[in-house]
Amino acid sequence: MEIKDLKKLLKDSILELEKEVPYASAFAGSVTGRSIRVGTYEKSVQFQEPSKGVTLTAFTGSTFMEQSTNILTEESIKKCAAALLDACRKEGITFQSNLVPDPGKKIEQDFQGPMEIDPYSIPLEELVARAQEKSDSLKTKSDKIVNMMVIFSHEQRDELYVNRNKTLFQKLNSWMTITYAILQDKGKNMPVYSGDSRLGGYELAEPDPAEFERTLQDGLHLLHAGRITPGTYDCIFSPELSGMFAHEAFGHGTETDMYLKERAKGAHYLNKKVAAKAVQMFDNPAYEGIAGSFFFDHEGKLSENTQIIKDGILVSGLTDLNSAMRLKMKRTPNGRRESYSHKAYARMTNTYFQTGHDTLDAMIKDIKHGFLVDHPTNGMEDPKGWGIQLEAMYAREIKDGKLTDNYFTPIIVTGYVPDLLNSITMIGNELKISGLGMCGKGWKEWVKVTDGGPYLRLKARLA
Amino acid sequence: MKEKIISLLKAHKEIGSWDLTVNREERDELYLIFDTVEQKRRIEEILYHVEVLVHKEKEGKRFTGSARFQALPGESEQEIRQKIDDAILAASLALNPYYDYDEFIPAKEKSETCDPLIRSDRARAMDDMKEKIFAMMKENRDVRLASAEIFLTLTRQERFNSKGLSHTSEKSEALLEAVFLTGTGENEVESVLTREERFIKNIDLENVMQKYMGFARDNLKAQLPKTGKYDVIFTEEALDEFFDFYTSQLNASMKFNKMSVFNPGDAITHEFSGDKLSLSFNPRIPGGYRSMDYDRYGTLAQRTQVIEDGIVKRFAADRKYATYLEMPCTGSPGNTEVKCGTRSLSDLETEGTYVLSRFSTFSPNPLTGAFSGEIRNGYVIKDGKRIPVKGGSVTGMMKEAMSRVFFSSEEVIRRDYKGPEYIKVLQVDIAGE
Numbered sequence: 001m002e003i004k005d006l007k008k009l010l011k012d013s014i015l016e017l018e019k020e021v022p023y024a025s026a027f028a029g030s031v032t033g034r035s036i037r038v039g040t041y042e043k044s045v046q047f048q049e050p051s052k053g054v055t056l057t058a059f060t061g062s063t064f065m066e067q068s069t070n071i072l073t074e075e076s077i078k079k080c081a082a083a084l085l086d087a088c089r090k091e092g093i094t095f096q097s098n099l100v101p102d103p104g105k106k107i108e109q110d111f112q113g114p115m116e117i118d119p120y121s122i123p124l125e126e127l128v129a130r131a132q133e134k135s136d137s138l139k140t141k142s143d144k145i146v147n148m149m150v151i152f153s154h155e156q157r158d159e160l161y162v163n164r165n166k167t168l169f170q171k172l173n174s175w176m177t178i179t180y181a182i183l184q185d186k187g188k189n190m191p192v193y194s195g196d197s198r199l200g201g202y203e204l205a206e207p208d209p210a211e212f213e214r215t216l217q218d219g220l221h222l223l224h225a226g227r228i229t230p231g232t233y234d235c236i237f238s239p240e241l242s243g244m245f246a247h248e249a250f251g252h253g254t255e256t257d258m259y260l261k262e263r264a265k266g267a268h269y270l271n272k273k274v275a276a277k278a279v280q281m282f283d284n285p286a287y288e289g290i291a292g293s294f295f296f297d298h299e300g301k302l303s304e305n306t307q308i309i310k311d312g313i314l315v316s317g318l319t320d321l322n323s324a325m326r327l328k329m330k331r332t333p334n335g336r337r338e339s340y341s342h343k344a345y346a347r348m349t350n351t352y353f354q355t356g357h358d359t360l361d362a363m364i365k366d367i368k369h370g371f372l373v374d375h376p377t378n379g380m381e382d383p384k385g386w387g388i389q390l391e392a393m394y395a396r397e398i399k400d401g402k403l404t405d406n407y408f409t410p411i412i413v414t415g416y417v418p419d420l421l422n423s424i425t426m427i428g429n430e431l432k433i434s435g436l437g438m439c440g441k442g443w444k445e446w447v448k449v450t451d452g453g454p455y456l457r458l459k460a461r462l463a
Numbered sequence: 464m465k466e467k468i469i470s471l472l473k474a475h476k477e478i479g480s481w482d483l484t485v486n487r488e489e490r491d492e493l494y495l496i497f498d499t500v501e502q503k504r505r506i507e508e509i510l511y512h513v514e515v516l517v518h519k520e521k522e523g524k525r526f527t528g529s530a531r532f533q534a535l536p537g538e539s540e541q542e543i544r545q546k547i548d549d550a551i552l553a554a555s556l557a558l559n560p561y562y563d564y565d566e567f568i569p570a571k572e573k574s575e576t577c578d579p580l581i582r583s584d585r586a587r588a589m590d591d592m593k594e595k596i597f598a599m600m601k602e603n604r605d606v607r608l609a610s611a612e613i614f615l616t617l618t619r620q621e622r623f624n625s626k627g628l629s630h631t632s633e634k635s636e637a638l639l640e641a642v643f644l645t646g647t648g649e650n651e652v653e654s655v656l657t658r659e660e661r662f663i664k665n666i667d668l669e670n671v672m673q674k675y676m677g678f679a680r681d682n683l684k685a686q687l688p689k690t691g692k693y694d695v696i697f698t699e700e701a702l703d704e705f706f707d708f709y710t711s712q713l714n715a716s717m718k719f720n721k722m723s724v725f726n727p728g729d730a731i732t733h734e735f736s737g738d739k740l741s742l743s744f745n746p747r748i749p750g751g752y753r754s755m756d757y758d759r760y761g762t763l764a765q766r767t768q769v770i771e772d773g774i775v776k777r778f779a780a781d782r783k784y785a786t787y788l789e790m791p792c793t794g795s796p797g798n799t800e801v802k803c804g805t806r807s808l809s810d811l812e813t814e815g816t817y818v819l820s821r822f823s824t825f826s827p828n829p830l831t832g833a834f835s836g837e838i839r840n841g842y843v844i845k846d847g848k849r850i851p852v853k854g855g856s857v858t859g860m861m862k863e864a865m866s867r868v869f870f871s872s873e874e875v876i877r878r879d880y881k882g883p884e885y886i887k888v889l890q891v892d893i894a895g896e
Binding site: 001034039040041042043044045046047049050052053062063064065066067068069070071072073083087091124125128146147182184187188189190191227230231260261262263265268322341343378380382384385387388389391409410412414442443461462463 | 490492494496497499500501502503504505506507508509510512529530531532533535536537546549550552553554556557558559609610640642644649651652653655657682690719720721722724823824826828830831833835836837839853854855856858892893894
């Protein structure tokens with residue numbers, strides 16, 4: 001049975017459940033896709049592991065209970081609902097007037113994400129040939145490239161959310177192109193990659209040649225790069241690193257399930273200053289065409305933009321259904337699951353710093369000694385302690401207002417989040433959003449996110 | 464359904480070889496916020512994983528293409544037939560050098576991969592863990608449990624392939640995440656415990672909780688470490704990925720793709736002033752997260768030593784890459800097993816040494832060996848006392864670290880690692896105060 005065809009069955013199931021429990025809902029999702037990977041020595045065409053199933057949710061008055069299955073027959077879903085009701089009865093059902101999930105306004109709507117060319121309309125031979133041609137041509141860019149991989153990956157997500165007031169269906173297609181080169185010189189490896197992921201189809205297949213060229217040149221420098229002397233420096237974060245900074249600094253720290261667990265210091269700083277006055281930060285799943293976008297979250301909240309930091313003041317958290325209900329906070333469209341078989345948590349979507357008015361040249365111009373830090377590779381949050389870790393491929397030295405060719409690798413940025421945010425003195429005038437990221441809740445529960453920002457000038461501890 | 468899939472695979476003339484893995488997974492999840500149950504979940508899934516190999520000959524050379532797909536319960540014969548046809552096309556378009564699955568050899572013994580209680584009574588296992596957690600919290604009133612997540616999973620697996628493999632196995636997983644808070648107001652701090660093991664007993668619940676509640680208490684008074692080069696003992700979570708550079712570099716797939724800088728006979732570092740690393744892959748460790756009976760190519764799992772006394776002995780080569788590189792097939796890598804040293808922790812804990820247990824992340828780059836991590840928990844030995852530290856970071860290169868390393872005599876098993884519980888590296892860069 002297709003996900004879209006489950007509307008009536010799921011609606012009937014949750015209405016049946018609500019005869020005994022205060023609230024019930026259902027989420028069904030399927031993910032399909034293909035990945036074409038062509039390297040210098042190997043190639044593969046793989047079908048993405050499909051995830052297709054349904055989760056029924058019931059609220060007992062104090063506890064959320066869920067039952068998931070990937071057997072999508074009427075009999076199986078009815079059995080699933082019966083098992084869930086049985087579990088609720090065992091847990092104990094109460095009707096507390098102060099603790100009832102809001103089912104939202106009545107709406108029944110289907111949504112379709114952007115896509116110009118359906119990847120399935122392109123013969124597989126053509127996709128493989130195009131990746132092969134790209135791999136071969138990019139390999140000629142440098143004799144230091146020992147393996148040049150081009151990856152095309154596309155995915156289709158069908159998602160259905162049903163509660164007593166809502167029946168929402170969305171179809172989201174996304175495309176990802178990655179170019180990944182292994183550079184080697186004198187027994188030393190240096191991997192470099194570039195690419196993007198967006199909502200859409202085959203029209204997004206062409207890798208950005210300028211982006212690859214920039215990455216390659218950086219990689220060639222990094223083959224001979226040294227280690228930085230640890231210390232606190234005047235820094236410029238690239239838009240990609242600014243994005244990771246936004247995500248780790250005040251993205252995770254504003255996910256309000258963390259407030260509920262008293263794990264986020266941000267809970268005590270709502271409506272207080274946490275950053276320099278010029279800093280504006282958003283989480284926006286309604287951002288058109290971006291890979292972390294959607295029309296409704298996995299708990300049925302329609303997409304809209306949420307401003308997290310306004311003029312340096314922390315103004316909003318990102319909520320899921322449970323934390324919004326218990327904390328009496330506004331629901332934002334951030335209740336997300338890794339798949340139908342995973343729990344919904346408060347999660348980020350597209351998180352970014354807004355642009356300012358400064359150019360990169362102006363930022364570099366008055367730095368006596370500092371670094372441009374670029375190519376983020378990893379990051380980790382610490383919402384309770386407001387520590388931060390950002391890892392980047394390199395820092396490029398700035399001396400007397402000019403970029404030098406002195407590169408240092410790898411780089412780790414650590415510090416106290418408010419210190420970093422308050423040290424921002426210049427904000428670039430161009431926004432760039434990176435689409436390759438995935439985000440875990442701690443160390444699991446992976447969802448697609450993007451992050452971005454402009455160049456930022458600030459002080460940071462590098463090692 | 465499996466019979467239907469097998470008969471369709473057998474009947475297809477273009478398929479050279481095939482493999483079918485049927486996973487029946489049952490998972491129970493419990494979510495606690497403080498002492499209340501936030502959510503309970505039960506998941507039941509059946510997945511049919513299929514791989515087909517297509518062999519072709521062109522200009523006297525043999526090639527193999529592979530493609531994997533998954534069938535879902537309830538799919539019709541027509542849908543499965545279509546998926547097989549799609550997989551054959553995909554495999555035919557991605558031809559690589561020839562290889563094939565291993566001929567079936569019956570396993571004399573099965574690897575121990577299933578916790579008996581998770582197999583027989585997950586509800587009781589879940590209750591036991593929850594009650595132990597609550598009991599521990601009652602005994603430690605200065606620490607609060609902010610949240611906990613317990614997942615218990617049982618997977619019953621059946622495997623079949625065209626070389627005669629017909630094998631059943633059971634795997635369990637016990638996952639615990641617990642967050643402890645201590646202190647008050649602005650000074651409240653947390654410690655996050657995450658463990659994922661095949662056997663509940665390997666989590667060692669009471670001891671590990673005691674340790675992580677201790678980390679929370681330490682964080683109340685922890686200082687930023689000093690900037691400079693210091694001797695560092697890595698332990699606890701840092702062990703999980705400590706050897707990733709070598710385990711990746713000595714995988715034959717990396718060699719074939721020109722990503723490995725090593726050859727058999729190479730020293731793993733330029734000079735040694737400490738212990739010499741001996742590292743094996745062992746897929747037979749009871750309860751090891753990467754323990755198995757057969758790998759994906761149908762090769763019987765066996766222990767393989769890849770580094771002996773600091774010298775590369777061989778690559779871990781599964782059937783595919785062993786064929787490509789014309790080297791002996793060792794099977795896919797299993798758990799990482801490292802030989803212990805002769806010094807105890809007390810020998811290693813010299814004045815000025817940092818002992819670091821937890822990092823935000825600590826993942827040596829598999830291609831460059833660069834490692835870095837923000838320090839979440841640790842202590843420094845000062846005047847013979849353990850002074851808690853947190854914040855700041857360590858950075859380095861694994862090849863340099865291995866030239867001045869000492870392994871403890873104490874051994875630990877955690878997830879897919881068996882080896883020294885403490886690893887001391889001399890002169891590591893720390894960035895802090």
